[in-house]
Amino acid sequence: MKTTTQIQLSLMMFLEFFIWGGWFVTMGIYLPNTLKTSGGEIAMAYSTQSWGAIIAPFIIGLIADRFFNAERILGILHLIGAFLMYQMANTTDFGAFYPYVLGYMIAYMPTLALVNSVSFNQMNDPAKQFSFVRVFGTIGWIVAGLVISYIFHWDSEEGVANGLLKNTFLMTAIASAVLGVFSFTLPKTPPKVSKDQKISVSDILGLDALKLLKDRNFLFFFLASILICIPLAFYYQHAGQFLGEIGVANPAAKMTIGQASEVIFMLLLPFFFKKFGFKKTLLVGMLAWTLRYLLFAYGNAGELAFMLITGIALHGICYDFFFVSGQIYTDSKAGEKFKSAAQGLITLATYGLGMLIGFYVAGKITDSNIISEGQHDWNSIWVFPAIFAAVVMLLFAVFFKNENVEYKE
Template structure:
């Protein structure tokens, strides 16, 4: 297998793991286990919380101490075992603690898979999109695998078995662990003059443009959680009417759009518009999608608007990783990716998870039926109006203060 083929397989499995549970776990927890909006927010805040710490540690291991591919392999194997254990738990407390343990193991791999790909490509700006697109394909494959499994099971609850989303993720993680031993050998960098690479990465904040970019990345990432946490319950609500069985497949509309944008538009946009304008277009796509969610009708338009996620994610977040790689010193590239992962997947998603759970509860009313049953009603229009306004503010601030400053960073050839 060629280097690019192995890196593509790595991305496929890395995002198949995440894609197995992230888009649909909230519907399972809320509809099948009865978790509240606040409890959903806590569960979904655990991966971001872990990402605040873990990528720096993972980057330090890979930059200074161990081959990157072996770090990824060990973390993936342990993570797969933990996920299968979590699948058998239905109580909030035990699930929360085990999920935190899993997230501490998985979080470093998000940055390390980006950096190992970029280190082993001649030009990350030209070639990374073609590698990263396999992650999106893996996310889609996981969604369709889950949907097929659930339809084959014909369960009246709409799920194949207890914790099916977590079991699927665990299997993908174990396969990822085995494959990672065959990734390109990527030893730690020896030319770094200082032992603590992550401390050197923090010095990137001295650049005003990077600081503006980091702040906007944080705020946009908080609004990403409104998509990951609330979209699945929104689509399966009476407002839109998507069935529990088919929600996994419906959510992959966003990833099909990601494939198109990443494979055919990202490299073109970066060459044609430059990094600043590409990032601006990415931010613009966010309020457009949330405005459609606020309107809420017709249902086909709401479902179709999931395709905007291709521009939301690729033109902003994927481009962001390329931007960081282009300005980071060579000997701290793993830690630089860990830094941006901490900002986006860590602080941003952590705050966003708690924030969107709180917003859902804020716009939820409870009424008692004649039979004495409590019925919850969510004002989805009010809930999605919040990220609409915040992403519009981000767009204005980014255009006003961010200026692209190209710095030629040496690229490693393999």
């Protein structure tokens, strides 16, 4: 791969995740403080990610894979996203905000697959080359949080009080427009299949991989993947709101510690996989979810702030040890015939169904623990996902029988 191509792909990844990190974390602070939303309404806003994940395969399978170059669709979707993000910044109530965020996530979620397609199409050895490109996406997410907290101070107590968090949407709109235009300069990535080739809904959603559920072990893993997304949704939806509400300074920047740890534990994953095996690696990931929420439940913005930072830093273990390990396990169980279908099914089950349930539950739990206007009983809120993750971990430990899974870099 040419150096210029690697630079192009790295910049594409940087902007792709700078955009997501530039508004998704702080939306949980923006909505209750600026638009005065309830926990249920915050859940509706965050669940648009799940609806986007459910609809994305149709956009990829019916359009991107058959009719147009991936880089062109990527550009069009980000230009549409720039417009919708600008509209989100200028809404004054949740009723007007919701249609725009729903439209935005329907446009954005397919781009996650498109940037991978554009990257893989230029690589002769993706196993070695992709990580050096993808890491710039994590860097982009981290930079977005640092810019919000340390350069513009939009998430400071004063910034939130003055409604400055709306600027995160404007910043994202600009970045989306830049990536939209830049996408048309990316290397050509033509459609994968002929427009005349028949493709079914089953193919698009990966439903052929349902046959794997006949395997008892894979069935328990599949169910655990859906269930663990319920505590995951609490983190995505309410961690930023929680940190801001209890007075933690620069919450957007603090949240980037989670992305930094993701990079570190991604590098450590092969070691854990080889030394402890798949089942123990997944159990460590589930245990980390329980520990994280207990740290959130009993930490504070004062002397016990280190507990909150530790909880955020556990994100690398929580995500990598469960979800990345799960992708490797799915790949090993599927075989050549069902590889793509199986990954599509797991993505649909987790980011689609699991997170949709999780966002709803998180909103209900949060609304049921309001102390006064703008104040919540966060101890009770965080104890729920802690116990839930512990129960899932115990059930998985009992019912999943250990098996050898080869780690492929």
